[in-house]
Each structure stands twice: as structure tokens, then as C-alpha cells.
Amino acid sequence: MERRKGTIVNVGSITALAPGPWAGVYSASKAALHALSDSLRVELKSFGINVMTVAPGGTKSNLGNSSAAKYDQTHDWKYYKKYEEGLRARTEISQGPGSTPAEELAKKVVASVLKKNPPAWFAYGQFSAILSVLYYAPLWFRDYFYRLVMKC
Structure with a gap:
């Protein structure tokens, strides 16, 4: 604030726009971050500070792999057993062919x-177009x- 310049970058997710099944908590946390960014963008503009929301689509990371492994450790799995195919597909979808390598997104x-006027919103990667629609x-x-x- 004292320098009257800078950019805050918050990494949300494209899933916050159109949350699907099996991703409620994740999508809700990202939607909250989007709301915070929208508020801060207006509040901090007069101080010369930009706020950018990054909304990645499917990006290769360890998140999908570690999520899939947790299903095997869930005690209440019996309630979701008939949805196993959809649950596993949801956790693995961002890791499949066509997903964006993390280095490319970065x-x-x-x-x-680093642009002179950074955009307030930056969406990039697999599924970003379809979820925006x-x-x-x-x-x-x-x-x-x-x-x-x-399949739910």
C-alpha cells in the first residue's frame, strides 16, 4: 500500500463457476476465494494494487492422485460404492490426456x-471453456x- 503498486494473485478454480458432483467442498472454497478477490479488487484499486483471480482448468498435479487414494481409506465408502466410477472419474479427470501441465499454467x-495492466480474471486450461459456458x-x-x- 505504501508503494501504491503491486498485484495480488489468488488461485481459484474454474469449477467454482459450475460446480459438479463430488466436488462441493473444493468448489465452494474456490468460489469463496473468487468472492474475496472481487471484493479486494475494488477495495485496493485506489491504492494502486491490482487483484487477479486465476481460474485454472484441469491441471496435472498430485491433487488428483492423492484424492483417488483416499477413497480406499474411507470408512463410509458403502454409501458411495454404487457411484465409485463417477467418483474416481471426478478425481482423475484433471490428470488425464489434455490436462494442462502445471509448468505451462505457471x-x-x-x-x-507481469503485464502493465494485469487482467482481473485469468482462466486457462482444460475444461475452462466448457465450465464457463x-x-x-x-x-x-x-x-x-x-x-x-x-454418471450420478
């Missing part, structure tokens, strides 16, 4: 942050889409 984010779709269509794709 380079794109850094290039965007689903954000504007009627809820009945979004629900139908997820039931069809995620």
Missing part, C-alpha cells in the same frame, strides 16, 4: 501478471449434463 500466469446455462441443463457425464 508460465501463462506469470506472463499475465455451463456457468450461464440453465441449472436444469447443467444438472442433466453432470448426470450424463459423471
Whole structure:
């Protein structure tokens, strides 16, 4: 604030726009971060501070691998057993073919942050386009889409 310049970068997720099944807590935490960023962006602008929300799509990381392993350790798995295929698909979807390597995402984010006027919103990677479209779709269509794709 004293320098009257700078950029705060918060990493949310594209899933915050159109949360699907089996990702409620994750999507909610990212949506909260998006809301915080939106508020800070307006509050800090008069101090010369930019706030950018990064909303990655599917990005290769250890998150998907560690999430899948947790299903095998869950005690209440019996309630979700019939949804196993969809649950595992949800945790592994960002790790599959076409997902963005973390290094590629990082380079794109850094290039965007270093611009003279960094954008307030930066979405990049697998599924970012489809989830952006689903954000504007009627809820009945979004629900139908997820039931069809995620088999729930």
C-alpha cells in the first residue's frame, strides 16, 4: 500500500463457476476465494494494487492422485460404492490426456501478471471453456449434463 503498486494473485478454480458432483467442498472454497478477490479488487484499486483471480482448468498435479487414494481409506465408502466410477472419474479427470501441465499454467500466469495492466480474471486450461459456458446455462441443463457425464 505504501508503494501504491503491486498485484495480488489468488488461485481459484474454474469449477467454482459450475460446480459438479463430488466436488462441493473444493468448489465452494474456490468460489469463496473468487468472492474475496472481487471484493479486494475494488477495495485496493485506489491504492494502486491490482487483484487477479486465476481460474485454472484441469491441471496435472498430485491433487488428483492423492484424492483417488483416499477413497480406499474411507470408512463410509458403502454409501458411495454404487457411484465409485463417477467418483474416481471426478478425481482423475484433471490428470488425464489434455490436462494442462502445471509448468505451462505457471508460465501463462506469470506472463499475465507481469503485464502493465494485469487482467482481473485469468482462466486457462482444460475444461475452462466448457465450465464457463455451463456457468450461464440453465441449472436444469447443467444438472442433466453432470448426470450424463459423471454418471450420478
